[in-house]
Amino acid sequence: MNAPGVLAVAAVAAVLGGSVAATAQQPAPPPSGAHAGHEPAPPAPPASGEHDHAASQEPPASPAPPVTPDDRAAAFPPVHPHAMEESRINSLVLFDQFEWQTGHGARGLSVDASGWVGTDLDRFWFRAEGDRPNGRFEQAQVQALYGRAVSPWWTFLAGVRQDVRPGEPRTAGAVGIQGLAPYWIELAATAYIEAGGRSHLRVEVEHDALLTRRVVLQPLLEFEIYSRGDRALGLGRGLSTVDAGLRLRYEVRREFAPYLGLNWHGRFFGTKAGALAAGLPARGAELAVGVRFWR
Numbered sequence: 001m002n003a004p005g006v007l008a009v010a011a012v013a014a015v016l017g018g019s020v021a022a023t024a025q026q027p028a029p030p031p032s033g034a035h036a037g038h039e040p041a042p043p044a045p046p047a048s049g050e051h052d053h054a055a056s057q058e059p060p061a062s063p064a065p066p067v068t069p070d071d072r073a074a075a076f077p078p079v080h081p082h083a084m085e086e087s088r089i090n091s092l093v094l095f096d097q098f099e100w101q102t103g104h105g106a107r108g109l110s111v112d113a114s115g116w117v118g119t120d121l122d123r124f125w126f127r128a129e130g131d132r133p134n135g136r137f138e139q140a141q142v143q144a145l146y147g148r149a150v151s152p153w154w155t156f157l158a159g160v161r162q163d164v165r166p167g168e169p170r171t172a173g174a175v176g177i178q179g180l181a182p183y184w185i186e187l188a189a190t191a192y193i194e195a196g197g198r199s200h201l202r203v204e205v206e207h208d209a210l211l212t213r214r215v216v217l218q219p220l221l222e223f224e225i226y227s228r229g230d231r232a233l234g235l236g237r238g239l240s241t242v243d244a245g246l247r248l249r250y251e252v253r254r255e256f257a258p259y260l261g262l263n264w265h266g267r268f269f270g271t272k273a274g275a276l277a278a279g280l281p282a283r284g285a286e287l288a289v290g291v292r293f294w295r
Contacts, residue, residue: 091117092294099290101133101263104281108133110288116147123147125157130164139165143174154179161192168232170194184208200226200240216257218247229270234278236270249292261288 093115101110109132116123125147130140145159156177163170176190188204206220222243229236242265249259266283267275275282 088119089117090119091115094294096292097288097290098292099259099261099288101286101288103263103286104284106133106286108135110290118147121149123149123155125159137166139163145174150177151179157190198226198228198230200224214251216249216251218245218249218259220245220247231274234271234274236268236272236274238270239268240271242266242268245288247288247290247292255294257292259288259290259292261290262286263288 093113095111095113097110097112099110101108110130112129114125114127116125118124123146125143125145127143127145128141131138141161141163143159143161145157147155147157150156154177158175159173161172161174163172172192172194174190174192176188178186178188178190181187185205185207189201191199191201193199202222202224204220204222206218209217209219211217224240226235226237226240243263244265245261245263247259247261249257251257262285264283264285266272272282
């Protein structure tokens with residue numbers, strides 16, 4: 001065979017070899033029958049990384065049981081638990097106000113003190129307060145009370161109150177409750193009943209707001225309500241008097257704190273009419289300088 005023939009045969013062989021190789025690389029046709037015409041399912045990707053443990057994962061946990069009242073009580077115990085001791089004897093004497101007042105042409109000394117001795121459950125209480133404007137004695141009140149704790153925050157009180165004033169002194173039975181209300185508000189409500197049947201209610205509210213560790217702002221409010229009037233004392237029926245104050249003290253120690261204060265007092269209804277008839281103002285305000293101390 002001559003050279004041109006050899007080259008022609010080689011070219012035909014090369015073309016046929018490429019066709020065979022292309023045919024071998026093509027995928028096999030899908031099987032015939034029921035699945036004919038559908039694409040084959042793709043192969044599952046190989047497991048790797050965290051998916052290697054998919055087969056060994058535990059079944060999902062069951063839902064948590066519902067929260068019961070016992071669970072809530074265990075999770076949220078009472079704040080500031082207070083254990084009461086029935087045998088140990090303690091005592092306290094507090095001069096909440098020992099101050100010099102001036103205003104509306106009157107100036108003088110005013111004192112408000114209280115104290116107790118006893119156990120956490122049973123105590124003997126005393127209260128004393130008095131005013132001495134313009135160097136003359138005006139009035140004073142002394143109370144002797146038995147106190148029984150009815151909860152960690154509240155005390156029931158019962159006893160006697162003696163009013164000391166120029167003229168005829170007055171004696172009355174006393175019953176009430178005092179303690180710490182929510183938001184650290186100190187509250188005392190006492191009812192007084194005299195031998196003649198006249199009664200009145202006295203409510204005292206105060207709160208210590210800490211501006212700093214040593215500076216304390218103390219607002220306070222006090223009012224009295226009478227069941228019937230008393231002309232001898234210039235008292236009318238219903239709301240009789242309201243006293244409000246604001247004191248800013250600096251605690252040199254917790255037991256000793258000088259302060260500056262502002263007091264406002266007002267008489268209402270029949271008591272107001274009696275004061276005006278006696279030439280006394282129905283309302284007034286005073287500046288106060290004093291010290292608060294206890295031991």
